[in-house]
Amino acid sequence: MLKRISLIMLSFGFYALSMAQSSLNPCGTFDHRSEWLQNFQRNKGLIDTRGGEKIYVPLSVFVVSKDDGSGEIDAAELVGSLCTLNEDFEDSNIEFYLQGGFKYLSQSEMYNHDNTTDAALQMFDLNVPNTINCYIVGTAAGNCGYNLPYAGVVLDINCTGSEDHTWAHEIGHNLSLPHPFLGWEGGYGYDGPSVESFSQPAPETVLYNYTLFKDSLLLDTLIIDTAYVEKVDGSNCEFAADGFCDTPPDYLAYRWSCNLSTGQSTGNMIDPNGESFKSDATLIMSYANDECAARFSPEQSEAMRANLLDIKSDYLSNQVPAASIEDFTVTYTYPVDGESVAFDYIDMSWEPVENATHYLVQIYLNEGLTSALWKDIVTDPMAIGEIPEIYAERDVYWTVSPFSNYEFCTSPDNPQKFYISNVSSTGEASIRNWNVVPSIVTRGNSIAIESEGNLNGADMVIRDMTGKILLSEKINNQVDIPATWSTGIYLVQIRSNESIHTQKIVVR
Numbered sequence: 001m002l003k004r005i006s007l008i009m010l011s012f013g014f015y016a017l018s019m020a021q022s023s024l025n026p027c028g029t030f031d032h033r034s035e036w037l038q039n040f041q042r043n044k045g046l047i048d049t050r051g052g053e054k055i056y057v058p059l060s061v062f063v064v065s066k067d068d069g070s071g072e073i074d075a076a077e078l079v080g081s082l083c084t085l086n087e088d089f090e091d092s093n094i095e096f097y098l099q100g101g102f103k104y105l106s107q108s109e110m111y112n113h114d115n116t117t118d119a120a121l122q123m124f125d126l127n128v129p130n131t132i133n134c135y136i137v138g139t140a141a142g143n144c145g146y147n148l149p150y151a152g153v154v155l156d157i158n159c160t161g162s163e164d165h166t167w168a169h170e171i172g173h174n175l176s177l178p179h180p181f182l183g184w185e186g187g188y189g190y191d192g193p194s195v196e197s198f199s200q201p202a203p204e205t206v207l208y209n210y211t212l213f214k215d216s217l218l219l220d221t222l223i224i225d226t227a228y229v230e231k232v233d234g235s236n237c238e239f240a241a242d243g244f245c246d247t248p249p250d251y252l253a254y255r256w257s258c259n260l261s262t263g264q265s266t267g268n269m270i271d272p273n274g275e276s277f278k279s280d281a282t283l284i285m286s287y288a289n290d291e292c293a294a295r296f297s298p299e300q301s302e303a304m305r306a307n308l309l310d311i312k313s314d315y316l317s318n319q320v321p322a323a324s325i326e327d328f329t330v331t332y333t334y335p336v337d338g339e340s341v342a343f344d345y346i347d348m349s350w351e352p353v354e355n356a357t358h359y360l361v362q363i364y365l366n367e368g369l370t371s372a373l374w375k376d377i378v379t380d381p382m383a384i385g386e387i388p389e390i391y392a393e394r395d396v397y398w399t400v401s402p403f404s405n406y407e408f409c410t411s412p413d414n415p416q417k418f419y420i421s422n423v424s425s426t427g428e429a430s431i432r433n434w435n436v437v438p439s440i441v442t443r444g445n446s447i448a449i450e451s452e453g454n455l456n457g458a459d460m461v462i463r464d465m466t467g468k469i470l471l472s473e474k475i476n477n478q479v480d481i482p483a484t485w486s487t488g489i490y491l492v493q494i495r496s497n498e499s500i501h502t503q504k505i506v507v508r
């Protein structure tokens, strides 16, 4: 009995993941050691990887939304994740650039797909030749991401934030890298559950299935292969698992929490010789939590460079980067400080920044720039914003962060302030036909909505002053204010007849 309990706790520990990625498979790429990679590893030094030279690699980035245009990745996370991607490849001396800017695609079928083959068929239609095609979607067949060697890279929005390394991981696959735990994806056999207890020495070999991840889309063959299990003493590192000798043994084919101070796994594994070890969590190609993943090994970097120069040389026709955005100051032209602007048509402009191809524009609730109410990426120095009327009758702050097709690491410069009025762009002040009584309410008591018209069945939400929704329901006779709420000002918002109106209440 005791043993069972500790086993459950052990697997719970391994599954206690970072929040956003928790329900998703870390990576759907069941990769293999391709013919090309095996050749490269057998013939080290035969391909000149031009180590000292930076290689510029074009990306086609598809920002995918649903048919109605909703659901696409947050603009700031998109820019931040590209910045992280290039940082992850800095030591490999590889730099990615956007070929022809972002490609916006509204297609629900691609946005939420549950199998990789359906997505591949769409990618065949959409892919831009001689670039690495990347699709950022709502559901990537249940994975954080995957790479299809014959089609491209697909990333789930929830794993493509500025702190995530999924993008680098999948491009690693795209440039020939297998997982360091290659062979363990299906457990000991090719279709079993992953192995979560390593109390016994590992077998000499494991089986794995890479049917969907071979070099072309051919559906009727199941491909099962044998992988040698890598040993701690390095005796078989040249052909076991990923075939790299500077990526130590790793058998963890599921998302695992790392020990931040050691950069290793918390649990031990035992190799076929009976030697105990921990997995290296710093490798981007491992399944360690993203907070530990930080690097490619030198041999992995060499392989990726060789892969580009040897079989993706058609991608490399343009090796001259665009001029850099030097130190910049954004000169804001409109709205100026103190200007009053309609909440539903916020016309913003600024002076062009030299060598910038894009601008990330954001409107914030506070001067600390922590809660953005609205953001967008534009290519000209102007934007039209719109924020919910709930934020009207107050100051807001806005920033512009310039970036280019080559340089994504940017930060908001020099925030400016303007005033949001509740006069809409049509010039009409919004008029409420309802009233909250009482407007000052003691916690644990209730409020009611008094109205001239019939509001029955209309939606009501109560937010705190940061805009966070605390309560949402259909309007009834009365609404209880929980005793647990803190005292302060709250916003009651009712949507009726296509308009949204807001009233402040005081909770004490």
Ligand SMILES: [Zn+2]
Binding pocket: 027, 028, 029, 169, 170, 173, 179
């Ligand atoms: Zn992977």
